[in-house]
Amino acid sequence: MKYISTRGAAPALDFENVLLAGLASDGGLYVPEQLPRFTTEQIVGFSGLSYSGLAYEIIRPFVGGTIEDEQLRAIIEDTYADFNHSAVAPLTQLDTNEWVMELFHGPTLAFKDFALQLLGRLLDHFLTKRDERAVILGATSGDTGSAAIEGCRHSDHVDIFIMHPHNRVSEVQRRQMTTVLSDNVHNLAIEGNFDDCQAIVKASFAEQGFLNGERRLVAVNSINWARIMAQVVYYFHAALSLGSPFRPVSFAVPTGNFGDIFAGYIARGMGLPIQQLIVGTNRNDILHRFFSANSYRKESLGHTLSPSMDIMVSSNFERLLFDLHDRDGKAMAELMAGFDVSGEISIDESRWQSVKTLFDSQCANDDETVATIRQVFDQTEYLLDPHTAIGVKAARDCLASREVPVVTLATAHPVKFPDAILAAGLDAPALPHHLQDLHSREERMTVLPNSLAAVHEFIATTLR
Numbered sequence: 199m200k201y202i203s204t205r206g207a208a209p210a211l212d213f214e215n216v217l218l219a220g221l222a223s224d225g226g227l228y229v230p231e232q233l234p235r236f237t238t239e240q241i242v243g244f245s246g247l248s249y250s251g252l253a254y255e256i257i258r259p260f261v262g263g264t265i266e267d268e269q270l271r272a273i274i275e276d277t278y279a280d281f282n283h284s285a286v287a288p289l290t291q292l293d294t295n296e297w298v299m300e301l302f303h304g305p306t307l308a309f310k311d312f313a314l315q316l317l318g319r320l321l322d323h324f325l326t327k328r329d330e331r332a333v334i335l336g337a338t339s340g341d342t343g344s345a346a347i348e349g350c351r352h353s354d355h356v357d358i359f360i361m362h363p364h365n366r367v368s369e370v371q372r373r374q375m376t377t378v379l380s381d382n383v384h385n386l387a388i389e390g391n392f393d394d395c396q397a398i399v400k401a402s403f404a405e406q407g408f409l410n411g412e413r414r415l416v417a418v419n420s421i422n423w424a425r426i427m428a429q430v431v432y433y434f435h436a437a438l439s440l441g442s443p444f445r446p447v448s449f450a451v452p453t454g455n456f457g458d459i460f461a462g463y464i465a466r467g468m469g470l471p472i473q474q475l476i477v478g479t480n481r482n483d484i485l486h487r488f489f490s491a492n493s494y495r496k497e498s499l500g501h502t503l504s505p506s507m508d509i510m511v512s513s514n515f516e517r518l519l520f521d522l523h524d525r526d527g528k529a530m531a532e533l534m535a536g537f538d539v540s541g542e543i544s545i546d547e548s549r550w551q552s553v554k555t556l557f558d559s560q561c562a563n564d565d566e567t568v569a570t571i572r573q574v575f576d577q578t579e580y581l582l583d584p585h586t587a588i589g590v591k592a593a594r595d596c597l598a599s600r601e602v603p604v605v606t607l608a609t610a611h612p613v614k615f616p617d618a619i620l621a622a623g624l625d626a627p628a629l630p631h632h633l634q635d636l637h638s639r640e641e642r643m644t645v646l647p648n649s650l651a652a653v654h655e656f657i658a659t660t661l662r
């Protein structure tokens with residue numbers, strides 16, 4: 199399996215090198231040259247597999263022989279063995295034909311664990327084989343950071359630097375990152391927003407002088423293809439449980455960086471009968487404006503009760519645009535260069551109409567988010583986190599057919615966001631056992647200005 203850049207000018211790479219790179223050298227994102235596609239019979243054959251058995255079947259073609267099959271199987275089994283639910287990604291029914299898939303049973307209580315527990319192990323495997331050390335640089339609006347730290351901190355081959363927007367993540371999220379005191383873990387609180395942190399990550403790939411050519415720079419955000427690959431699995435897992443491939447299923451996904459829902463789009467491309475992909479955004483609604491009005495236009499980023507989705511520039515949207523532009527890297531490079539200048543993209547009407555046959559969207563402000571948490575709790579006594587609530591609202595507003603089951607991805611555990619739960623007039627749940635003393639643990643982080651130079655200086659000095 200070869201991977202190509204969305205901007206057409208970087209060399210094609212195999213899985214190992216894509217994993218170890220993150221962003222392509224031309225500033226684009228890697229995607230498979232051709233998607234593996236399963237027949238109906240093959241998908242039927244996946245029914246009844248354990249989560250890790252299914253993950254192995256889905257992931258194997260992407261890895262394309264860069265890891266021996268049995269070794270890959272063992273890595274995947276190890277990845278999901280410690281999740282706190284034997285089904286790994288259980289479904290809970292909210293109403294007739296309406297479900298949530300709980301993606302928060304991993305160690306850091308958010309869907310990021312599905313990919314980052316695997317990515318940490320894969321990185322360690324390849325870096326050990328090559329006897330190399332890497333610097334991981336990541337941006338987080340709250341969940342990727344702790345999941346990346348948890349997934350990678352045990353590797354002797356990495357130093358990990360995670361930037362979060364200072365004072366813009368929940369206290370539980372911050373403490374999940376800053377209370378990890380390992381020598382190879384560094385938390386940077388950037389005086390800016392998530393987009394600023396993400397821009398620093400991307401710019402660092404273009405300017406790697408701060409590493410003196412001694413270390414490889416690796417991305418753990420969903421710009422890294424391995425993240426998307428691992429997230430494809432749970433779409434198959436849910437759809438198979440609900441009768442696929444003989445029954446279509448729709449998904450609603452609380453969306454920020456467009457990685458999670460893009461994994462659903464990939465699952466569909468691999469043969470899963472997905473009828474609708476519904477994007478839910480908070481009031482940072484650039485994606486909703488694209489899907490509802492063909493206007494992907496940057497606006498100022500606001501702080502909401504769903505802080506993990508306080509994102510304006512959605513990295514993975516470029517991967518969708520690439521497909522919408524017939525996978526023409528040159529056209530994409532021009533489009534993205536135009537976006538850098540004008541802060542706006544609107545695409546050819548016929549292309550936009552074609553994407554609308556699959557995608558729909560809705561946005562929710564904080565009041566609507568809180569009202570949905572309350573409404574679902576009153577109906578079912580099930581407690582949604584604010585991000586999932588946005589997904590549920592979008593599902594209820596946009597579902598095209600009540601006959602098709604809709605699954606909302608429950609992307610985080612409500613315990614991470616007590617402010618939203620209290621605003622809904624409900625009691626915040628207790629922290630799980632392994633985090634019980636989180637609020638009394640020692641924290642370590644460094645506050646830095648929103649400056650590429652300051653971040654590079656910090657990393658260079660720390661590594662010296």
Ligand SMILES: Cc1ncc(COP(=O)(O)O)c(C=O)c1O
Pocket residue numbers: 308309340341342420452453454455456457458459506507585586609610
């Ligand atoms: C809890 C939660 N829900 C939803 C999202 C949005 O996912 P994506 O950025 O892949 O669209 C995020 C962060 O990305 C998140 O942390």
Ligand SMILES: N[C@@H](CCOP(=O)(O)O)C(=O)O
Pocket residue numbers: 337338339340341342343418419420421454455457506507513
């Ligand atoms: N919501 C994310 C933002 C980063 O997104 P990613 O999926 O690209 O890593 C977070 O919680 O950090």
